[in-house]
Amino acid sequence: MDLELWSVRPLWLTVLAALWGAAAGLLVPRAAYRIAVEPDEAWRTRCPDGHVLTGAAGGWLGLARCPDCAQYLRDLRTPWSAPGDAGRVPGDAGRVTGGAGRVPGDAPTAYRYGPGTPFVALATAGACAGLALATGTRPELAVWLLLAPLGVLLAVVDFRVQRLPDVLTLPLAGLALVLLGVMALVPEHAGKWPTALFGSLVLGGAYFLLFLVNPNGMGFGDVKLALGIGAVLGWYGWGTVVLGTFAGFLFGGLYGLGLVLTRRAGRKTSIPFGPFLIAGAYVGLLIGAYAA
Template sequence: MTGGLEYALIAVAALWGAAAGALLPRAAHRFAVPAGEEWRSACPRGHPLAGWLGPARCRACRETPYGTDAGTASGAGAGAARSTGAGAGPAYGTGAAVPVTVTALVCAALAAATGTRPELAVWLLLAPAGVLLATVDFRVQRLPDPLTLPFAATALALLGPTALVPEHAGEWTTALLGALALGAGYFVLFLINPAGMGFGDVKLALGAGAVLGWYGWPTVLLGTLAGFLCGALYGGALVVARKAGRKTSIPFGPFLISGAFVGLLIGAYTA
């Protein structure tokens, strides 16, 4: 791949990542609830939210200034809200800067490692979902079923036809076996220590095993070890900083995803 084409591909991937990341804040807000609770259906002030993708802003809030109940807003209050430049309403959550930046960097790195091979399209489609999963788990230590299981199914469904396209560098059969193997491995860890490994991690491992398995068993092993190493370093840093004890539970999903990302980069680069 020539230098100009490589840089153009990376730039396009970064733009795609930034655009996709801008759609994640609302979904992160709605999914980031403790285990056992229903997904959020309203903004922090109680206005119903429509849809799952988009910025974390409520259109109804622009008509209702803070300090006024949603059902009793006056026309004057709405004018005051507009005069403050509220636009689509006050932002809630942590905003779009982090998901936009992270997703853009992830997609750019994947493009740099994969090049013009057809599986790049699969990685770019899956990357925003991975960022969303990591964000939600980091916030509330929960990996939503509507994301984990479709992530694995989508990975395998997209890699199937990709294996028929010329110049691909992986094997769909190994991707399937990798999903089953990593899922089974995490399931054993869950049975051994349910307090330290959530069942959501088991479901997420299916998708991670699929993308890692595409490039073979060494990549599966590398990505798995990288995930545990990242988690151990994070937990150790918290203990040293006295922000956690040895028995403190930490979300493992972000590190499982980070390990898969590292393994995928190396696997794609060396393929």
């Protein structure tokens, strides 16, 4: 009976991890919308129609939808029937100024903004479920589940504006090392914190050398991202570091080759490399966790 219960636990753990990923993924599009700006631009504080973004944590937490725009659209669909409104045109309820530069009565461009929330939530849920399946009940799973939404956020931002902000890459590296240091003190973990530390330094140093050799081919944001990736992969050993790094370059190369073959880009066209580094690290982490 005990053996049977033990074999069922990973399934429940996977379901819980997927639910966590879906919930966290729902919050990624708003943060991505706010952060995905050009280097010389301030983070967005308003929806595309000009309304101030409000919510928890100073407007950072919440769904990527604007309540003001949503209410405006609902008002447009609701006929007026209140006393004193005789003669008013049905559906005219929402004629208020809806944002900077908008003419009163104009419908908002959209009440949802940023990357597609269902897709991002599903991707984050799938990533967390895969980590749970590979890691099982070992304590480092908590670290992977906390870092996975941050990795998805980084990938989305890099795809949209081809930059990896320091506000995301440096905390990723710091959190990975600190949290893994805590997990190293918990029984039944399957990694080594010193290798995670050296993996961070070595991979970050290697990417820095690539940046010095070819600054146009390797952004400095990729170098900072490599610090966190090296820590995560290094937890399971140098073989995992090599595997995850190779997979990242492979994915990026295949993507670039596909763009060239379909004539959507030339050989010198820059592509966002961060998402492929993250995808490669994810594959390496799955294999490293499963084999540990």
